[in-house]
Amino acid sequence: MVDLEKGHSRGHRAYASYAPNMDPSMATDFTAAIKEHTENDVEQPSHQEAQLSNTTSSSSNEASTTQASSPLTPTRSQRLQSELRRITMHFTPSWFSVNMGTGITAILLHQLPYQFNGLGIISNVIFGFNVLLFLLFLGISVARYIIWPQLFWIMLFHPTQSLFLGTFAMGMATIITMCAISAAPAWGEGFVYFTWAFWWFNAVLSLAICIGLPFIQFTRHVQSLDKITAVWFLPVVTTIVCSATGGLVADLLPAAHAKLTLIVCWVLWGTGFGMAFLLMSLYYARQAIYKIPPAQLIVSTFLPLGPCGQGAFSLLQFASVLYKLSLADNLALPSPDATTPETARIMATAIYAVSIPIALVIWGLGVVWLLLAVSSLVDLWFVSKLTFNL
DSSP states (O other): OOOHHHHHHHHHHHHHHSOTTOOHHHHHHHHHHHHHHHHHHHHHHHHHHHHHHHHHHHTSOTTHHHHHTOTTSOOHHHHHHHHHHHHHHTOOGGGGHHHHHHHHHHHHHHHOSSOOTTHHHHHHHHHHHHHHHHHHHHHHHHHHHHHOTHHHHHHHTSTTGGGGHHHHHHHHHHHHHHIIIIIHHHHOHHHHHHHHHHHHHHHHHHHHHHHHHHHHHHHTOOOOGGGOOGGGHHHHHHHHHHHHHHHHHHTTSOHHHHHHHHHHHHHHHHHHHHHHHHHHHHHHHHHHHHOSOOGGGGGGGGTTHHHHHHHHHHHHHHHHHHHHHHHHHOOOSSOGGGSOHHHHHHHHHHHHHHHHHHHHHHHHHHHHHHHHHHHHHHHHHHHSOOOOOO
């Protein structure tokens, strides 16, 4: 077990070593040193256990007992412990993308316009399975960074692994969405406020990832245009997904709380979609100059669809909730004290009317990226073997 205090100090040295404008080779050397130290930490307990087993066996019967307790043949529990440590050490945030896929499956089944008896149960079963997966992945991640604190800094300063932190926030958002559309209406007002609080936590986390990871890219990562991949979209899409979830949560809240939530959702949407639009330009240039990604990364060409699909849905959801509030509570985005009920309804109707064509324009942009991704996939499929890569 690595000493936590020593690991904490090593973490500070790790962060300090990635100073802006430094020589990239220093970062490589330091990362390699930490990896070597981590491997030593993993191998050392096994060596001590082997010595202890050897000492015990020497005091037993010389023939059969020595053969059974030999250090070269570890017990089943030792093999299991070693395998669990190996899995934990090599666990990465990209596994939370499984929650994104599982969660959206539950959401789509719940929201299908053509329902049949039992479909809601199937959706809730998948939702429960998604929650269990999320808790499992979260537990492994926490154990990983407690046992090997320096791995957190290695992950954070890695130009690719760190970007998958966005999947953690978006995987959490799928759970909040199912809480809003399935659990909260069934479990009452108390669970509605629990879902709202859960969403606020996800909003802060998503904003931190959306702003923090690009900042680390600007100051610590060594990048070039040919290294740009669609994975760059993962951190910035988090706030768009969170805003879409917030629109669903706002539909359950009282008028005053719903108004505050909608305002925050619009801000979150702006932070994510604005940065995603900038990244689309960079990614388009990378594709035009350096061509499509290799076979193991070709599926990532579908990632630009995320900002477009979720961005369009978010605008429609915001406008729909605001329109309902204006009809029920005469609520408008400005202060209700300065707005008459008739003006509030006119404003909400105007926002709803404008949101539809804007959402269609964004959806059209998503169609472009979809066709480009499918064309790239088919083109590569004819000349290369496609491989699955998480």
